Each structure stands twice: as structure tokens, then as C-alpha cells.
Amino acid sequence: MIRIIKNPNFPQWFKIEFIDKLGFFDIFDEVKGKGKALRIAKQLAEEQKVGHIDVDGFIAETEDL
Numbered sequence: 001m002i003r004i005i006k007n008p009n010f011p012q013w014f015k016i017e018f019i020d021k022l023g024f025f026d027i028f029d030e031v032k033g034k035g036k037a038l039r040i041a042k043q044l045a046e047e048q049k050v051g052h053i054d055v056d057g058f059i060a061e062t063e064d065l
Contacts, residue, residue: 002018003055004017004038007030013031015027018050041055046062050062
């Protein structure tokens with residue numbers, strides 16, 4: 001799963017995390033702007049063949065983005 005989390009200290013910045021099948025996560029990138037975070041997360045999801053993205057607690061399928 002891929003998660004996009006808003007930074008509480010810098011509201012314009014978003015952190016993109018990738019969680020593998022074993023439950024380990026890695027911070028993929030931090031970007032300014034939600035649209036840019038969604039584009040990068042969707043591209044990462046296509047590369048890793050992930051079907052869902054968690055955007056601030058809301059889970060969406062990659063085809064819907």
C-alpha cells in the first residue's frame with residue numbers, strides 16, 4: 001500500500017510512504033502540493049503493482065485517481 005500523509009508542521013508538504021507485503025515501510029518522497037503527491041504515488045503504484053493508495057485516511061483505488 002502507498003500512503004500520502006500531510007505534514008502537520010508544514011501544511012503544504014506531503015510525505016509519500018510505501019508499505020510492502022511484509023509490513024515494512026519506506027519513506028519514498030516528500031513533496032510540496034497534494035496534486036504532485038498524487039501523481040508520484042500513482043506512478044509508484046503502477047511500477048509496484050499496488051491497487052490502493054491511502055490519502056489522509058481515505059483509501060482509493062489507483063484507477064480512480
